Amino acid sequence: MKIExxxxxxxxxxxxxxxxxxxxxxxxxLPGCEKLEPQPDGSYHAxxxxxxxxxxxxxxxxxxxxxxxPHERFRMKVExxxxxxxxxxxxxxxxxxxxxxxxxxxxxxxxVGGVIAGVGQRLVQAAARQIVQQFFQAFSKRxx
Amino acid sequence: MRTKILxxxxxxxxxxxxxxxxxxxxxxLKLDGMLYMTFVRSVYAxxxxxxxxxxxxxxxxxxxxxxxxxxLEGKLGNVPCAAGLEGLKIPDHPCLAPDEVRYVGEPIVAIxxxxxxxxxxxxxxxxxEYGPLPVVVNPEKALEKDSPLVHSKFADNVAFVAKLEGxxxxxxxxDKSLKLIKQRFINQRLAPASMExxxxxxxxxxxxxxxxxxxxxxxxxxxxxxxxxxxxxxxARCRVITPEVxxxxxxxLNVYAEEGVASFASKKLGKPVKWIEGRRENMQATIxxxxxxxxxxxxxxxxxxxxxxxxxxxxxxxxxxxxxxxAIPTLTALMILGCYNIPNVWVETIGVFxxxxxxxxxxxxxxxxxxxxxxxxxxxVANELNLDPAEVRQRNFPSPKDFPLTLATGVDxxxxxxxxxxxxxxxxxxYSRLRKEQERLRKKGKYLGIxxxxxxxxxxxxxxxxxPAGGWEFGMVRVEPxxxxxxxxxxxxxxxxxETSFAQIVAEELGIPFDNVTVYHGDTSVVQHGxxxxxxxxxxxxxxxxxxxxxxxxxxMARFAAFKLKVKPGExxxxxxxxxxxxxxxxxxxxxxxxxxxxxxxxxPGVEPGLTEQMVFEPPNYTFPFGAHVAVVEVDGETGEVQLxxxxxxxxxxxxxxxxxxxxxxxxxxxxxxxxxxxEDHVYDENGQLITGTLMDYxxxxxxxxxxxxxxxxxxxxxxxxxxxxxxxxxxxxGSTPAIVNAVVDALKPFGVRHLDMPLKPEKIWRAMKQAAAxx
Numbered sequence: 001m002k003i004e005x006x007x008x009x010x011x012x013x014x015x016x017x018x019x020x021x022x023x024x025x026x027x028x029x030l031p032g033c034e035k036l037e038p039q040p041d042g043s044y045h046a047x048x049x050x051x052x053x054x055x056x057x058x059x060x061x062x063x064x065x066x067x068x069x070p071h072e073r074f075r076m077k078v079e080x081x082x083x084x085x086x087x088x089x090x091x092x093x094x095x096x097x098x099x100x101x102x103x104x105x106x107x108x109x110x111x112v113g114g115v116i117a118g119v120g121q122r123l124v125q126a127a128a129r130q131i132v133q134q135f136f137q138a139f140s141k142r143x144x
Numbered sequence: 145m146r147t148k149i150l151x152x153x154x155x156x157x158x159x160x161x162x163x164x165x166x167x168x169x170x171x172x173l174k175l176d177g178m179l180y181m182t183f184v185r186s187v188y189a190x191x192x193x194x195x196x197x198x199x200x201x202x203x204x205x206x207x208x209x210x211x212x213x214x215x216l217e218g219k220l221g222n223v224p225c226a227a228g229l230e231g232l233k234i235p236d237h238p239c240l241a242p243d244e245v246r247y248v249g250e251p252i253v254a255i256x257x258x259x260x261x262x263x264x265x266x267x268x269x270x271x272x273e274y275g276p277l278p279v280v281v282n283p284e285k286a287l288e289k290d291s292p293l294v295h296s297k298f299a300d301n302v303a304f305v306a307k308l309e310g311x312x313x314x315x316x317x318x319d320k321s322l323k324l325i326k327q328r329f330i331n332q333r334l335a336p337a338s339m340e341x342x343x344x345x346x347x348x349x350x351x352x353x354x355x356x357x358x359x360x361x362x363x364x365x366x367x368x369x370x371x372x373x374x375x376x377x378x379x380a381r382c383r384v385i386t387p388e389v390x391x392x393x394x395x396x397l398n399v400y401a402e403e404g405v406a407s408f409a410s411k412k413l414g415k416p417v418k419w420i421e422g423r424r425e426n427m428q429a430t431i432x433x434x435x436x437x438x439x440x441x442x443x444x445x446x447x448x449x450x451x452x453x454x455x456x457x458x459x460x461x462x463x464x465x466x467x468x469x470x471a472i473p474t475l476t477a478l479m480i481l482g483c484y485n486i487p488n489v490w491v492e493t494i495g496v497f498x499x500x501x502x503x504x505x506x507x508x509x510x511x512x513x514x515x516x517x518x519x520x521x522x523x524x525v526a527n528e529l530n531l532d533p534a535e536v537r538q539r540n541f542p543s544p545k546d547f548p549l550t551l552a553t554g555v556d557x558x559x560x561x562x563x564x565x566x567x568x569x570x571x572x573x574x575y576s577r578l579r580k581e582q583e584r585l586r587k588k589g590k591y592l593g594i595x596x597x598x599x600x601x602x603x604x605x606x607x608x609x610x611x612p613a614g615g616w617e618f619g620m621v622r623v624e625p626x627x628x629x630x631x632x633x634x635x636x637x638x639x640x641x642x643e644t645s646f647a648q649i650v651a652e653e654l655g656i657p658f659d660n661v662t663v664y665h666g667d668t669s670v671v672q673h674g675x676x677x678x679x680x681x682x683x684x685x686x687x688x689x690x691x692x693x694x695x696x697x698x699x700x701m702a703r704f705a706a707f708k709l710k711v712k713p714g715e716x717x718x719x720x721x722x723x724x725x726x727x728x729x730x731x732x733x734x735x736x737x738x739x740x741x742x743x744x745x746x747x748x749p750g751v752e753p754g755l756t757e758q759m760v761f762e763p764p765n766y767t768f769p770f771g772a773h774v775a776v777v778e779v780d781g782e783t784g785e786v787q788l789x790x791x792x793x794x795x796x797x798x799x800x801x802x803x804x805x806x807x808x809x810x811x812x813x814x815x816x817x818x819x820x821x822x823x824e825d826h827v828y829d830e831n832g833q834l835i836t837g838t839l840m841d842y843x844x845x846x847x848x849x850x851x852x853x854x855x856x857x858x859x860x861x862x863x864x865x866x867x868x869x870x871x872x873x874x875x876x877x878x879g880s881t882p883a884i885v886n887a888v889v890d891a892l893k894p895f896g897v898r899h900l901d902m903p904l905k906p907e908k909i910w911r912a913m914k915q916a917a918a919x920x
Contacts, residue, residue, distance in 0.1 A: 057268075083268045085187040111831055113248070114187030118424060118837020 003091065003128050004107040007136040011143040013095045016102045017071045019143060020093065029138040031131055036063070046080065050131070057083035057116075071095060076108075085114020104136070150652040153804045157643045157663075167388040170343035170360050175416040178345070179208055181406055182263035182419070184253040184270045185429065186245035189499040189832020190292070192275035193243050193252065200269035201255060206262035209413060210270070211254040211405065213242030220408040221374035223401050225465035226612040229474065232304045235295045235497075237464040239374075239401035239408070244277075246294055246463035247501050248834050249428030254405050256417060279832040283460040283496040284437065294463055294497035303461055303495040304470055308477045310552030311488030316452035322443040325524050330901040331513045333435035333460070333826040334819075335842055336506045338638075340390025341421035342430055346406040350414055354381040355407055360389050362397045363676030364636050366613060368668045370399045375407050386666035389638035393816070394505030395430050396638065397678040398467045427837050432826055433506020435460040436473060436513050442521050443488075448529050448536040452488035455480055455517060461495045462502035468509075469502050470495050471612060475510025475602065481551050482518035483562045483600040483770055484540035489552040499832040505678060507816055508601075508877040515599045519882035520899070523596070523889065527898065532579075533596045533886065534570060538563065541598075555602070557768045558862045558870075565794045565858050566598055569772040572854060573792040578776060586894055591779040592789075593891025596772070597883035603871030604767040604864065605679030617681070618673035619689030620758035621650060621697050625742045627735040629654065629661045632758075634674020635686030636666035639812075640873065641805045642682050646690050648801055649867070653694045655718035656734055673760065680871030683801065685763050688865040692759035700755060704740045705732050707748040767862045767870035771795035773883040775818075779891040784910030786822060786888055792854045793879060798862045798870030806872050810855050813876020819845040820877075821884035825903050843903075892916075 009016055019025045023044060027036035035047040044063040049056070061080030068074040073094045080087050091108020112124055161167045198210045216239055223237040241252050253270050257263035278292030285291055286301040294301055316322065345358040355377045361367050364384040372379035389396065402419050410417040421430065436459050443452040459473035477491040508515075522540070526533040542549055544561040551557065570576075575594070582592045606615040618634040631646050647661035664670055677686075702713035705723040709716075709730045716723045724731030740746070744753035776790040793810065800806050823843035827836045836842040861868030881902070888904050889897055895916035900908060 081187075081271075086274075113189075113831065113833050115424065115837070117829070117833035117835060118248075118428065119840075122841065 001110045001112070001125055001128070003110055003132065005132065007104045009102050009104060009136070009140040009143055010100060011102060012100055013071045013097055013102045015143060016095055016104065019139070021065065025139065025142050029135050029142060031134040031138070048080065059087065084116040085112060087112045087116070106132070149648050149658050150801050152648070152802065154644060154648060154658065154802055155804065156641045157647065158641060169340055169388045169390055170345060170358050171420045173345060173358055173387065175345065175347055178416040178418055179256050179258065179413065180260040180263045180419070181254055181256050181409060181417050182260065182267050183251040183402070183425070184255070184267045184272065185425070186241065186248055186250040186252055188245060188274050188276055189248050189279045189281070190277040190294070191245050192277060193241065193245060194273040194275045196253060197271040198253060201266040204257070204262060204266040204269065206258040207255060207266045208258065209256040209409065211240065211256070211409060213238055213240040213252065216240055216405070216408060217242065220404050223404065223464065224370050224399050224467060225469065226467050227465065227469065227471035228612060229304045229306060229470055232470055233298055235298070235464055239404040247499050248832055249425065249501060251401055251405070251429070254409065256409050256413065279499045281498055281500065281828050281830055281832050283458050283498055286496045286498050287458070287494070294499055301497040303497055306474055306477065306493045308491040308553060309489065310554060311452070313452065313488055313490050316443050316488045319443070319451065322445060322451055323528065325442045325444060325521070325528055327440050327520070327524055327899055329438040329440065329517055329520060331434045331436040331438065331516060332820070332902055333503070334433040334506055334824050335427055335826045336393045336395035336430060336433055337426065337839070337842070337844055338391030338393055338395060341423060341426040342396065342400065342402065343420040344403050344406045345416055345418045346410040347416035348407070348410040348414065352381065353377065354383070355411065356383045356385065357403065357407060358385045358387060359403055360396060361386055362389070362392050362636060362638055362678055364666050364668050365634060365674035366676060367399055367403065371403065371407055374404045375411060377411070383669045386636045392638040393507040394433070394509055394678060397505050397676065398431060423839065424837055427842065428834055429501060431466050431504035431506070432462070432501050433503060434513060434820070435503050436476065438513070438517050440517055440521060442525065444525050444529070446529070448525055448531050448539050450484060450486045450525065450540055453481065453486050453521070454490045457491065457493040459493060459495045460498050460500065460503060462498060462500040464502050466502040466504045468612065469504050472503065472505055472510045476513040478553055478555055479511050479514035479600070479602055480517060481553055482515060483560065483598055484518065485542040485546070485549065485551065486540070487552055500828055507813065508874045509679070511601045511874065512817065512820070512878045512881055515597070515601070515878045516882045516885070519597045519599065520885065523886045524898070534566065534575065537566060537596065537598050556765055557600070558765060558864050559860050560600065560768060560770050561858065561860050562598060562770060565770060565772040565796055568856065568858060569774050569792050569794040572794065572856060573774040573776070573790065575774065589781060591781055591891040591894065593777045593779060593887040593889070595775040595777070595883045595885065595887025595890055597879050597886065598770070598772045599879040600768050600770040601680070601874060601878050602766045603680035603769055603874070604684030604763055605681045606766050607763055614675055615685070616760050616762045617675055617685040617689045618671065618758065618760050619686060619693045620672070620756065621690065621693045623697065623738050623755035625738065627660070627738045629656065631661060631663045631690060632671045633663060633665050633686050633690060634671055635677045635682045636674065637677055637682065640677060640682045641808065642686065645683055645801050645805055646687060649687060649690055650694050653691070653698065653718065654734070656721055680769070680873040682873070683867065683869045684767055684865050684871045685761055687867055687869065688763070689759045689761035691866055692761055693757045696757035696759065697755060700751065700757065701737050701741070703748045703751050705737045707746070708732055708740060761865070763864055765864045767798065767864050769795070769797040769870040769872060769875055771875055771879050773879045775880070775883040775887040777884070777887040777891055779888060779909060781913065784906035784908070784913060786904060786906070786909065788818065788849070788851055788884070790851055790854065793876070794856050794858060795872060795875045795879070796858045796860050797872035797875060799859055799868035800857060801867070801869060806857065807855055809872045810876040811853055813874060814853055814880045815845045815850065817877040817880030818850070818884050821881045821902055821904060823903050823905070
């Protein structure tokens, strides 16, 4: 499943970059995120409550930030598992802009397994889009 | 005049309790102290199990036990496979995966708890760490050299290769006058989706060292034997009881891991353990049907007579063998010539492991695939040579005088008159009028399609020498001291209606009221032996055993009666509640003969008291029911939607004992066969995730999808059993799928469409029409 899109936020690139890599902002912006704890190896341990179609569950897993190019781009790897099955994903976030606004581009591949795949497959893409939307909305509010 | 009961349209004895909700299914049964089991199943299609953390699950209040694969090692046998094929690879199939999972839905952990809610909650708390392994979903990719292996202990994913050859294939290849027609067919994976899911209660009693299992199964006796082997409980102390079964369609012709684990858990914990399958589990972990790729070549003469047929069958078996998994596609090869006497045949069947649930018997089991191949082939021949599909079929039918007939496949067909059923269905449907209507409508840009299917199936399974575990059936008839009659049969039904049809056989033979006969089945302690219900065998094999037992019983009763009447036993006729001489001059009421047999005050010489007789019927051959179907569809030129306008069928299942039961079987079968043609498709994505995991995503046919089915019959009796019956449980499913596809392809002829793979959803048809328009 491909997830890609862009989101415009009213903040300069440097601010956006700092907030994107700030676990506290991320945790508060991610819908259903209950925990996002930095680990000694540089990754994060995450716990999230997600509901897709009839499948609501708690997922826990790892978030890794890879190949960061400050103020420009980084790769993100997510692996989670929970009551509804598992989700795995990898993608790239890019920041564009040189003034008071920044365009965040995201593009990645995600895979779901278990009950969410069997029950919610038709709705997974829409649900993922919604989660991303909600995240950016909450995220830009925090920037403001 | 004799009382007429056989052949009459008698309402089912079963229906009042089913309609009023008075029937008892496994889930209706509650035993004292009963525990509930649930399973944690794999979310990966292929992975190592790196670790299992069940501490949180164990700590849930009300959880009694948590079982893993390693807890069963050496204590509970593997899931059995009965199919015996030369060179067959049989992978170990433990009831709970100990270290590696190979399909989504494979059970890993079993939770036993005080109630189902607790068990389900605890299952959510089990943490399994997986190490994902490469997945193979497509059976053709699984055959490639560098494919991931489903079972690393085997060198490749090929479970077996079976070849079937007949006639002289060289002759065909060297005959340059023959036209070669090629086509690939996909027979997609289906979910049996019975209304009642699987369910089991196991109750072990340590005092008696006895195991009683209630299971929603088609094969209580075979299950009893297998559970004895798996659990180590002495078979004499094992009992399987099958209460009402709410549908199965072949999917409960099996021994499942869950039945084993429930038995094990009950034995370990000393309490009854119940497991009822959820719908999602049913979609994932109850066997699936079909799933074949067929590459067909037919060599045809200019007049439409087929000289040779070659086919390569790739059968997707899934990850493990269930009871008959590898045997099912071999039936496709066996029946691939259909009702045509094609002299040369060559079939190669390759059974392939993939990371999916096992396929196995689903209504028709291998024969719908064969019928689809050959019936689509006949239409391709007609299309190629610009002949009418009915005419092509006529030209390839053997004459009724040719029977019994051995085909190039080596199969011996018993009796048939294919011309008669075809003629009758063409008349019933107004075939030539339909063709004219089609012409007219095409000119108006409307797309009417007329589809034919003339099928033959292999039923009444079967001669023991050709069956995996015996093909006979047991029947027993007892006249009780009150003159009521009890019938015992080993064919444990799941909707066949034999409480009615078997009572008809016995009532007719004994000349007593139908209501005086009660049929028992499905309890291994009550019915001494049995094979089960599958392969359209209930009446033709199980009914034949009842008929045989009742003949023995009549002989014995006649001896008691003759002794009293002072006539010869052979002179007596059973009718109207009496045993009488042919001229009616001497008679004795049925009840008085019963009294004589039980009170036994004056026994005829050499006759034992009592009136119980039994028979094990061993069929000398299979039977070969056949039929002709016509489907009339309208395809919407804008949307690609298919409207099934009419459906006509003439089925010949031999002698008909109860037309109502035959109609019921045909109606249900048609719904499922048409379901495959138009809607059903059980889909895994490339990662082996089942994406049609609910009935929201998997389209089952509903009543509103169908017109009234115009059913009728011809009756060509078989000499294979004394009743002359052939079987009808799968006829509708087998005959209808190609009729529908032939009709839709026929409708799309103006677009130059030659073939489309099932299911024929509007989108697929719309694309085909758009493509044709773009090319024009």
